[in-house]
Amino acid sequence: MPEESGAASPVFERLLAMGFAHLAPGQVTVLTARSEEGQSLFEPPAPWHSVEEPSWEGLAASAARLLGQGPLLLVPPWLRDTATRSMPGRAGARFVYDDVLRACRPADTGSAMGVLTPAELWVSDSPRAVELRRTLxxxxxxxxxxxGTGVIPQIHRSYVVAAVFLKAKQAHRPPMKVLRIRDTDDSASVEKDFEVLLQRGGGSTRYGYVVRELPPSGESLDFDRHHPDVVSQQADLAGFGSLTTLGELYEAVPRINMTADAQWLTTEEQPGAVRLLGGRDVLRGGSISLATDESYWVKAPPRYLLRPGDLILREIHGPHDPPGLILAEAAEQDLPAAPSHRTIALRPRDGTTPQQIRLVAQFLRTPLADRLVGRSTLHITVKRLLELPVPQPDDALATALDDLAAARHRLETWPRRRRHSWAQPSRRKPRHKLATGSSTRAAGCASAWRPRHCSTTSGTPCAHAIPSPSPTGGVRQKPA
Known part of the structure; x- marks a missing residue:
């Protein structure tokens, strides 16, 4: 949470109230802690009872006591837990809420708890997040x-917040409801949609859906990954041919972290300097931008250098970016260059065919690939990208891809051939045309096109005037 007291937006407060009313009826208590400066971290909705611990260390014990009294909304601090990072057996603990949630236990079989945290905890594939989800x-x-984005005004509007409703474990896991809202969505429509979603046992609504076949306990709960439409489209991928993972066809190229590897930063003028490509250098049109005064340069070890044919993608994909991953293929004119940590660079493996390379590049630009990678957070992870299922071309599709590539090559080279031929001087002698409309004119001729009768700028007949019929049917002689 931000250092100053944070309150949820009115629509998010109403969604929380609706969720508790349907999933865990009763008087809700909000449990939070004060910051190190003694400030409140969260301002609860007016009707709800609030308990504030002086520090986060007391949250787990207080939660155990309050869960015996009714439903609880736990809002732990979102601070990094630097004190436990190096402790034995605690290498994965990075945030304060990790320890708080790990210690929370139901008071009885009817215990219900809502948790307000960054979405990262529920969608990340990091070992730390996976282990914590399994523990819960x-x-x-x-x-x-x-x-939701923009649901807590004190936090940047692009930051994704998650409110998760938990209930004491039962013999059979109930279906899970998933909703996603943005600050630009109509509040009345969102509330009505959530009300409908809470009553449903399957299917999807405008802003959410119901998961009936629940994923394994540690799996990411990314919104798009489990959406019924995405699951159905993923099953249809086999229609292209066989499926494999992107990691079977490509390997990741090491990236340079501009903070951790700052000692490699240099200037363009230094010997051995190569350009460091960032996310904004990968253009939506599928190319790499030209270097500018704002470009970064590094002295990178050879293993970081890109090669022709490498794919480079934007690592940050904003919620308002168009569907499809934004990527480009490195060409000779883009090199030498190295990828920064704001990109993901992929290199075709030795056995990857040209047809596979072409199909992969086309597939990654589709909305389906974008959704399968996951857009619940701003960052695309290398692990999830390499696990992405991609279609493989069968013989017919491979032939079609070859034909398309050949046609594209002809279309791209034809203008160059035409420009080359137009640039060659003509070896033909100009002919004297009888028809009007020749673009050649005599010296001093005032007409841009040669008519039957024209004159020079002095008014005398032009010497190249052609014969024309006389009124009597004869042919007039060319003037001397």
């Missing part, structure tokens, strides 16, 4: 997940 699943069932 040992004691809790996940009933609903609400993702």
């Amino acid at each position: 699943a040992e004691h809790w069932d996940t009933l609903a997940v609400l993702y």
Whole structure:
């Protein structure tokens, strides 16, 4: 949470109230802690009872006590837990809420708890997040997940917040409701949609859906990954041919972190300097931008250098970017260059065929690939990208791809051939045309086109005037 007191937006407060009313009826208590400066971290909705611990260390014990009294909304601090990072057996603990949630246990079989955290905890594939989700699943069932941007005004509007409703683990896991809203969505439509979603046992609505076949406990709960439409489209991928993962066809190229590898930063004028490509250098049109005064340069070890044919993608994909991953293929004119940590660079493996390369590049630009990679957070991870299922061309599709590539090559080279031929001087002698409209004119001729009778700028007949019929039917002689 931000350092100053944060309150949820009115629509998000109403969604929280609707979720508790349907999933865990009763008087809701909000549990939070004060910051190190003694400030409140979260301002609860007016009707709800609030308990504020002086520090985050007391949240787990207080949660155990309050869960015995009714439903609880837990809002732990979103601070990095630097004190436990190097402790044995705690290498994965990075945030304060990791320790708080790991220690929370249901008071009885009817215990219900809502948790307000960054979406990262529920969608990340990092070992730390996966382990924490598995730990929670040992004691809790996940009933609903609400993702939202702009729902806490004190936090940047692009930051994704998650409100997750948990209930004491039952013998059979109930279906899970998932909703995603943005600050630009109509509030009345969102609330009506969530009301409908809470009553449904399957299917999808405008802003959410119901997961009936629940994923494994540690799997990412990314919004797009489990959407019924995406699951159906993923099954249809086999229609292209066989499926494989992107990691079977490409390997990741090491990237340069501009903070950790700052000692390699240099200027363009230095010997051995290569351009460092960032996300904004990868253009939406599928090319790499030209270097500018704002470009970065590094002295990169050879293993970081890109090669012709490498794919480079934007690592940050904003919620308002168009569907499809933004990528480009490195060409000779773009090199030498190295990828920064704001990009993901992929290199075809030795056995990858040209047809596979062409199909992969086309598939990555589709909305389906974008959704399968996941857009619940701003960042695309290398791990998830390499696990992406991609179609493989069968013989017919491979032939079609070859034909398209050949046709594209002809279309691209034809203008160059035409420009080359037009640039060659003509070796033909100009002919004297009888028809009007020749673009050649005599010296001093005032006409841009040669008519039957024209005159020079002095008014005398032009010497190249052609014969024309006389009124008597004869042919007039050319003037001397």
